[in-house]
Amino acid sequence: MPDSVSKPAAPVADYDSFAAAYSASNESNLFNAYYARPEMLRLAGDVAGLEILDAGCGSGPLMEALRAQEAVVRGFDLSPSMVELARRRLGEDADVRVADLGAPLPYADDAFDLVMASLSLHYVEDWASTLAELRRVLKPGGRLIGSIIHPTVYAIVYPEADYFALTQYSEDYDFGEGTVWMTYWHRPLQDVVNAFIDAGFRIRTVTEPPPAADTPAELLPNADGRSFICFLFFELEAH
Template identity: 85%
Template sequence: MPDSVSKAAPVADYDSFAAAYSASNDNNLFNAYYARPEMIRLAGDVAGLHILDAGCGSGPLMEALRNKDASVSGFDLSPAMIELARERLGEDADLEVADLGASLPYPDDTFDCVVASLSLHYVEDWTSALAELRRVLKPAGRLIVSIIHPTVYAIVYPESDYFALTQYSEDYDFGEGTVWMTYWHRPLQDVINTFINAGFSIKTVTEPPPAANTPAELLPNPDGRSFICFLFFELEAR
């Protein structure tokens, strides 16, 4: 859990702690053994598909999908993250510095699938962001999304208005001092309706357990019970 929360903390400058953040994500519970395995499972057989990673960070999900014979492209707002992704994937990797909340540097109908793992909850305006993702997808292409589960906000901040679009920041320690991560909470009804209004059909919604190979010492519940953390969607462009 975060050390504290603020409604006025600055948006994170990922360039300042990119290496520490990437190292943590490669091995921690929530990314390595929870979000990434479920994103890969939902992607399914990707051999021969052209996939865009929207908010790719240092590229671990791109690497995993490429290892399953997909053709991968990715973008991130942080130049430092893109450099780490290039180190991971090679100098010829298709990587761009771009903003999920703005116009994307790809032609219409380019990708068979877009994955957006733990990136949309940094964006205030989902309408514009989803319109861009829909634009670069081929007809009937898939969008696979993971976000912070909306109910987590209600549990952690019971005094706040669950039904309001709210920006909030939490502080974390990635080994290089305290950093602030800033998110946008929206209620579940807004999450679902924004997907539908953007031209997507919902194929699957999951609240998975952590991966079967998760080291026992990482699990928050000694008896192996799952926990509420992220929410996953498999969507199809209409």
């Protein structure tokens, strides 16, 4: 994980200022290319013919991978710059929209077999309304596959903070030629799990995976590839 420094929160729309640099890093870095994205795809399984929504699609790498597996994929992101990059990647006919995960979504009820929310929910303060919207657009029995920053990371990085409090915090990262700030909402594991249950989801799988088997050795922080914890993954079923 990068060095972390507390700072007043900045809006997620700040992604517009470093979208290209973030997208370039996303293609080959440890946490996105060899950790989060492979596990999201593994949990999704056989997606051929499924109607899928990528909630917080960024520049579209997950959408691209799902389309390569013959899924019908739509996506949205809060950042217009990210949406533009996704359209360049996927083609102008791709259904990629500017929309807010924390607001009502521009999709019909029961529209999707599967919703993918990769590293996007931890940007949202109010999970009750957000998960209600994701449940609304899912067909009965549909799945939500999500990943978030592992709640224990907050406890490790900020040992003096109140782990059990819903807390907004910011961290600094280097993308391109400058330092940027990214802002998240921490919530304890019990609140994560109960939010899913309260929204009408059944938990099918929870994983804390190692990086992908093909991860270049120079990207791994430790030789065994398992001596770090970063994200937590959920496979949920709407009922």
